[in-house]
Amino acid sequence: MPLDAQTDISDDALMVLFANGDGQAAGVLAYRHTGRVLALALRMLGDQAEAEDVAQDALMRLWKIAPDWRQGEAKVSTWLYRVASNLCLDRLRKHSGKRATQDIDSVPEPQDERPSVEADLMARDRAAALQKALQDLPDRQRQAVSLRFLQELTNPEVAEVMEVSVEAVESLLSRGKRALAQALDAQKMELGLES
Amino acid sequence: MAQADKNQNDQTLDLFFDAAKAADPVPKSDLMARVMADAASVQASFNAPPVAVSVAAPQPRRGLFAGFAEMIGGWAGASALTACVCVGLVYGFTAPDTVRSYLPEAAQQTAEVDYTYLDILDDTAAELEG
Numbered sequence: 001m002p003l004d005a006q007t008d009i010s011d012d013a014l015m016v017l018f019a020n021g022d023g024q025a026a027g028v029l030a031y032r033h034t035g036r037v038l039a040l041a042l043r044m045l046g047d048q049a050e051a052e053d054v055a056q057d058a059l060m061r062l063w064k065i066a067p068d069w070r071q072g073e074a075k076v077s078t079w080l081y082r083v084a085s086n087l088c089l090d091r092l093r094k095h096s097g098k099r100a101t102q103d104i105d106s107v108p109e110p111q112d113e114r115p116s117v118e119a120d121l122m123a124r125d126r127a128a129a130l131q132k133a134l135q136d137l138p139d140r141q142r143q144a145v146s147l148r149f150l151q152e153l154t155n156p157e158v159a160e161v162m163e164v165s166v167e168a169v170e171s172l173l174s175r176g177k178r179a180l181a182q183a184l185d186a187q188k189m190e191l192g193l194e195s
Numbered sequence: 196m197a198q199a200d201k202n203q204n205d206q207t208l209d210l211f212f213d214a215a216k217a218a219d220p221v222p223k224s225d226l227m228a229r230v231m232a233d234a235a236s237v238q239a240s241f242n243a244p245p246v247a248v249s250v251a252a253p254q255p256r257r258g259l260f261a262g263f264a265e266m267i268g269g270w271a272g273a274s275a276l277t278a279c280v281c282v283g284l285v286y287g288f289t290a291p292d293t294v295r296s297y298l299p300e301a302a303q304q305t306a307e308v309d310y311t312y313l314d315i316l317d318d319t320a321a322e323l324e325g
Contacts (some may be wrong), residue, residue, distance in 0.1 A: 018234070021242055026234035034222045034230055042220055052226045059230045063237035126214035149212045181204040184211060 011076035012069070019066040026063065033077060034059060036151060037084045043146040044088040046135045054091070058084040074160075081151065082161045085143055092139050126191050133183035141176035148173055 011032070017025035037058050041051035061083050062076070134142050140162070147158045148169070155173075159166045184191075222230075267273060 018238065019241065021238060023235070023238070026231060026238065030227060030230045030234065034227060035219065038222050038226070039219045043215075048220075051220075052223075055222070056226065056229050056233065060233045060237070063234045066237075067241060123214040123217055126211050127218040130211040130215045149208075150215055152216075177205070177208060180211075181208060184207070188207065 012071040015066050015069040015076065016071070018063070019069065029062070029076070030059060033062075033080055036077065037080050040081060040146055040151055041084055041088055043131065043134055043150060044085070044139070044142060045091060046131065050091060054084055054087045057087055078153075078157055078160055081147060081153070082163070085147075085161060089139060089143070122191065129184060129187050129191060130180070133180050136183060137176055137179055141172050141179065144169055144172035145176040145180065 009028070011029065014025045014029050018029065034055055038051055038055040041054040041058075042048060045051050045054065058080050062080060134145065137145065143162060144158055147153045147161055148155065153161065155166050155169050158173075159169045162169065267276060
């Protein structure tokens with residue numbers, strides 16, 4: 001049975017297979033995680049090329065640690081989110097002062113490529129508006145909001161990725177959501193959320 | 196009232212979050228190619244034979260006994276010498292007569308201690324004094 005068909009095989013087992021020289025294990029791991037890491041990096045950095053570099057770098061670190069991977073200690077996804085988050089924060093610190101800005105054209109197209117309908121356009125505009133509002137949040141709030149509400153991690157998982165307490169995460173999320181609501185309030189009408 | 200506003204804000208934000216999740220980027224093929232090339236490169240390094248170290252290991256410092264043992268033919272020579280010494284000591288302490296019996300007769304006579312030369316010396320001294 002080809003490995004790419006074994007969708008239920010655990011990430012831990014794939015790491016062992018990869019370390020033992022299985023050529024297909026990397027493909028399954030990359031298929032599962034590259035998109036998630038890329039999405040987080042894009043939300044934190046607001047730049048497609050930089051986000052791709054971070055995703056590649058994070059996966060590279062995963063390959064290198066495979067022989068020393070300890071099964072059951074950390075989830076591969078959590079580990080990757082932590083590595084990618086730290087890589088993003090490093091880049092943001094280097095770029096401090098020139099905050100990354102993103103125009104609407106750099107927001108990825110929706111996966112459905114059918115001819116645009118009004119709903120698709122509206123969804124794309126909302127995604128772009130949220131991305132712009134996210135870019136104006138402090139780095140740690142943006143990280144917490146992205147992990148919790150867009151990558152759909154639990155609060156304890158976010159705390160593990162950010163290496164802070166759950167209470168600290170709750171505080172970051174509360175302030176982040178309040179700031180987002182204020183930033184998006186003025187655009188509700190044009191985004192079809194208020195008549 | 197404040198709670199109602201909060202709930203309304205949360206619901207509105209959820210619509211934004213849903214829209215953003217629907218627009219999640221799909222990794223481009225060139226990014227996936229780079230990721231897979233990295234994986235192959237790293238995996239190849241797991242199986243690579245270890246690089247031979249060309250630096251000679253430092254010579255261990257030799258002790259005095261090791262030098263002596265080498266001079267008499269190594270550990271085999273040292274062992275033989277030790278065995279001979281032990282046998283000699285045992286024979287010497289336990290059965291010296293047995294050892295003498297192996298000697299030829301003339302040698303046995305010379306092996307006896309002869310003190311007559313002392314008497315001759317005493318006589319000579321008395322004559323000189325007298």
